[in-house]
Amino acid sequence: xxxxxxxxxxxxxxxxxxxxxxxxxxxxxxxxxxxxxxxxxxxxxxxxxxxxxxxxxxxxxxxxxxxxxxxxxxxxxxxxxxxxxxxxxxxxxxxxxxxxxxxxxxxxxxxxxxxxxxxxxxxxxxxxxxxxxxxxxxxxxxxxxxxxxxxxxxxxxxxxxxxxxxxxxxxxxxxxxxxxxxxxxxxxxxxxxxxxxxxxxxxxxxxxxxxxxxxxxxxxxxxxxxxxxxxxxxxxxxxxxxxxxxxxxxxxxxxxxxxxxxxxxxxxxxxxxxxxxxxx
Amino acid sequence: xxxxxxxxxxxxxxxxxxxxxxxxxxxxxxxxxxxxxxxxxxxxxxxxxxxxxxxxxxxxxxxxxxxxxxxxxxxxxxxxxxxxxxxxxxxxxxxxxxxxxxxxxxxxxxxxxxxxxxxxxxxxxxxxxxxxxxxxxxxxxxxxxxxxxxxxxxxxxxxxxxxxxxxxxxxxxxxxxxxxxxxxxxxxxxxxxxxxxxxxxxxxxxxxxxxxxxxxxxxxxxxxxxxxxxxxxxxxxxxxxxxxxxxxxxxxxxxxxxxxxxxxxxxxxxxxxxxxxxxx
Numbered sequence: 001x002x003x004x005x006x007x008x009x010x011x012x013x014x015x016x017x018x019x020x021x022x023x024x025x026x027x028x029x030x031x032x033x034x035x036x037x038x039x040x041x042x043x044x045x046x047x048x049x050x051x052x053x054x055x056x057x058x059x060x061x062x063x064x065x066x067x068x069x070x071x072x073x074x075x076x077x078x079x080x081x082x083x084x085x086x087x088x089x090x091x092x093x094x095x096x097x098x099x100x101x102x103x104x105x106x107x108x109x110x111x112x113x114x115x116x117x118x119x120x121x122x123x124x125x126x127x128x129x130x131x132x133x134x135x136x137x138x139x140x141x142x143x144x145x146x147x148x149x150x151x152x153x154x155x156x157x158x159x160x161x162x163x164x165x166x167x168x169x170x171x172x173x174x175x176x177x178x179x180x181x182x183x184x185x186x187x188x189x190x191x192x193x194x195x196x197x198x199x200x201x202x203x204x205x206x207x208x209x210x211x212x213x214x215x216x217x218x219x220x221x222x223x224x225x226x227x228x229x230x231x232x233x234x235x236x237x238x239x240x241x242x243x244x245x246x247x248x249x250x251x252x253x254x255x256x257x258x259x260x261x262x263x264x265x266x267x268x269x270x271x272x273x274x275x276x277x278x279x280x
Numbered sequence: 281x282x283x284x285x286x287x288x289x290x291x292x293x294x295x296x297x298x299x300x301x302x303x304x305x306x307x308x309x310x311x312x313x314x315x316x317x318x319x320x321x322x323x324x325x326x327x328x329x330x331x332x333x334x335x336x337x338x339x340x341x342x343x344x345x346x347x348x349x350x351x352x353x354x355x356x357x358x359x360x361x362x363x364x365x366x367x368x369x370x371x372x373x374x375x376x377x378x379x380x381x382x383x384x385x386x387x388x389x390x391x392x393x394x395x396x397x398x399x400x401x402x403x404x405x406x407x408x409x410x411x412x413x414x415x416x417x418x419x420x421x422x423x424x425x426x427x428x429x430x431x432x433x434x435x436x437x438x439x440x441x442x443x444x445x446x447x448x449x450x451x452x453x454x455x456x457x458x459x460x461x462x463x464x465x466x467x468x469x470x471x472x473x474x475x476x477x478x479x480x481x482x483x484x485x486x487x488x489x490x491x492x493x494x495x496x497x498x499x500x501x502x503x504x505x506x507x508x509x510x511x512x513x514x515x516x517x518x519x520x521x522x523x524x525x526x527x528x529x530x531x532x533x534x535x536x537x538x539x540x541x542x543x544x545x546x547x548x549x550x551x552x553x554x555x556x557x558x559x560x
Contacts, residue, residue, distance in 0.1 A: 003293070011318040013283070013295040014503070038291040039473075056472070056505070059552070192336070192500050193319075217552075218496070220472050220504040223294070225336070263550035270547025272339070272497075272539040 004035055006223075008049050008157070009193045014223040016040060016050075022116050027108035034116040040221060042117055044085055046109070046156060056220045057087045057120050060187075062260040063217040063268065064229060065091035068150045068183040070249050070265065071238040075149035077101070079177070081137035081165065083154030084109030086121025092152070093127050094255035101131040101148070103140045110134070138164050141173035149179050153186040153230075158197040166197065168204045171232065175208050178234055186230035188214060190222055191275050198228050198278045205232035213239060214279060215268040217259070226275065229268075239269055284315055286503075288329050288437070289473045294503040296320060296330075302396050307388035314396040320501060322397055324365055326389070326436060336500045337367045337400050340467075342540040343497040343548065344509060345371035348430045348463040350529050350545060351518040355429035357381070359457070361417035361445065362467075363434030364389030366401025372432070373407050374535035381411040381428070383420045390414070418444050421453035429459050433466040433510075438477040446477065448484045451512065455488050458514055466510035468494060470502055471555050478508050478558045485512035493519060494559060495548040497539070506555065519549055 002018040016037040023034040033045040041054030052060075065088055069075050076098040080088055084104040092100050104110055110132070113121055125132060133140060137153075151174050156162035164170060166186075174184045184205075191198045198214060205212035209232040216226040231239075247262045271279075282298040296317040303314040313325040321334030332340075345368055349355050356378040360368055364384040372380050384390055390412070393401055405412060413420060417433075431454050436442035444450060446466075454464045464485075471478045478494060485492035489512040496506040511519075527542045551559075 005295070009319065011297040012320070015285070015293040015295055017291040039289065040292070059505070216498070218498040218506040223503055224500040225339075226498040258554050259552040261553045261556065263556075264552040267547035267550025270543035270550070272544040273541045274538050276541065276543075 004033070004037075004043070004045060006048065006050055009224065012224070014050070014221070016043065023112055025108070027106050029106045032108060032112055034112060043221075044113065044117060049157065050221045051156070052085045052087055052117070052120060053221050054117065054119050057085070058257070059217055059219045059259045060222070060227070061087040061091045062257050063215070064088055064152055064154060064185055064187070066255065066257065066260040067215060067229070067265055067268065068152070068185045069095050070246060070253075071241055072150055072181070072183055073249055077146070077148045077179070079103070079148040079151045081141070081151065081153045081155065082162075083152070085113040085117055086110070086124045088152060088154045089130060090120070090122050090124040093124055093129060095253055097129060099129055099131055101133060101146065103133045103135055103137045105134070105136055107134045138170050138173070141170060141177060144177055147177055147179045149182050151178060151182070151184045153184070155187050158189055158194065166201055168207070171204045171208055175234070181235045182233070183238065184209070184230075184232040188228040188230040190224050190226070191228045191278055192225035195278045198230070199280065201230045202279045205230060208232065210234055211236040211239065213269060214271070214275065216271060216275060217268060228275065284313070284317075284323070284325060286328065286330055289504065292504070294330070294501070296323065303392055305388070307386050309386045312388060312392055314392060323501075324393065324397060329437065330501045331436070332365045332367055332397070332400060333501050334397065334399050337365070338537070339497055339499045339539045340502070340507070341367040341371045342537050343495070344368055344432055344434060344465055344467070346535065346537065346540040347495060347509070347545055347548065348432070348465045349375050350526060350533075351521055352430055352461070352463055353529055357426070357428045357459070359383070359428040359431045361421065361431065361433045361435065363432070365393040365397055366390070366404045368432060368434045369410060370400070370402050370404040373404055373409060375533055377409060379409055379411055381413060381426065383413045383415055383417045385414070385416055387414045418450050418453070421450060421457060424457055427457055427459045429462050431458060431462070431464045433464070435467050438469055438474065446481055448487070451484045451488055455514070461515045462513070463518065464489070464510075464512040468508040468510040470504050470506070471508045471558055472505035475558045478510070479560065481510045482559045485510060488512065490514055491516040491519065493549065494551070494555065496551060496555060497548060508555065
């Protein structure tokens with residue numbers, strides 16, 4: 001029996017029995033593996049790190065999509081940076097948005113996801129509201145004339161090629177291309193293991209946006225405690241949203257979810273002390 | 281390099297590099313290993329399953345102790361079933377309780393924890409308020425004439441020797457020995473992997489108590505998403521506690537914590553959909 005052994009953090013590993021390797025190759029940017037595990041289903045592994053699995057992708061993708069979209073309440077234009085597996089795009093398209101622009105740097109990730117992970121992207125790339133740009137997300141944010149209500153940064157980890165998506169220049173570009181009242185959310189790693197990365201992003205948010213925060217989700221394959229999502233908004237009011245308004249919006253859109261709901265939307269911002277203390 | 285490889289759930293494993301094995305032996309009840317890992321510090325492993333580590337024990341122990349004690353607000357007598365490492369006892373003793381009875385079946389776990397994990401139990405066994413009973417928790421709950429305001433079941437997993445602590449007879453005994461308004465909390469596993477166990481406990485709680493629920497915490501070494509703690513109370517009001525009252529109680533007791541705070545106390549009951557749906 002072969003195992004995929006993830007050693008993202010020192011001295012520990014999360015391992016997955018490999019029933020079958022469906023794809024293995026090197027794109028212009030990274031090593032890409034699609035494997036099958038009896039507990040998590042098909043898994044996409046980039047440079048040795050698990051990015052998404054059929055069985056638990058709903059948690060991360062729902063929390064990254066629905067929290068800012070329901071908080072905003074009237075998002076029409078959405079920008080996704082990264083997210084080549086299409087799972088986040090699929091969640092965003094459950095909302096009555098006009099247009100979703102997705103900027104993914106690696107075309108192989110998109111093609112391989114469409115071929116091997118159809119249960120994750122579910123035809124999202126064929127939706128007429130999808131505007132797919134194969135290119136560099138940093139450059140796109142720096143140069144585009146388009147404007148967005150919500151920006152979601154579905155990146156790989158703050159170390160390696162994705163690092164540029166965690167710096168102040170990039171966040172500044174995001175602010176520039178947000179409409180008034182816009183919201184930026186970011187993948188911000190596992191604070192128990194990578195606490196400094198969250199603090200760094202938070203300080204950039206604080207310097208640039210009216211509201212800076214983080215929220216959390218417990219994703220089985222992002223091991224070692226909560227994962228953090230960064231939150232930066234041009235309006236300070238969204239987090240004070242009352243439960244009744246939130247539930248009305250959810251009922252109106254009627255999106256089917258398996259993790260996200262009104263209670264965990266509000267609960268995700270209620271941080272344990274060690275995470276709260278990183279926001280300083 | 282040797283690794284401790286935990287295979288509690290099929291087809292996946294969490295692994296820890298072993299720098300040193302400080303103790304390895306078999307008690308009358310289980311295999312006990314104390315090992316040292318550079319990321320998690322000293323770890324106690326029972327029958328191959330990680331029970332507690334120096335680095336992350338605070339999360340589980342704080343959430344099991346402080347949530348029911350601050351919700352209750354006036355607990356004087358507390359019963360801990362299991363919890364031989366002493367970490368839960370230490371958290372409970374931060375409250376102005378009169379007496380804490382701890383019933384642990386395996387005396388070796390207590391002695392080995394005192395010797396090798398002093399940072400976890402921190403002298404809790406020497407506190408004059410501690411009443412240590414070495415014995416069977418099920419039998420104790422069935423027979424004792426004592427009464428308690430809060431009972432905490434800090435057991436191993438719902439499979440194996442701890443299984444009897446997840447059945448209706450045991451929960452019935454707990455109800456019998458609770459004072460009016462008493463609260464029972466239980467270790468209830470990882471619902472992403474062991475969903476049925478949570479449903480089973482919840483149904484027993486519902487049949488026996490005025491209030492039945494669950495709350496969650498993200499514990500790095502209890503892998504694969506949230507862990508669930510079961511909640512059964514003889515008063516239905518505790519979960520409706522307002523934030524201001526809770527914060528006043530926390531300030532008055534002044535316990536030092538690293539995970540628990542007023543916001544995550546309330547947020548822990550705000551469950552994601554897949555956990556909420558298991559409570560049915």
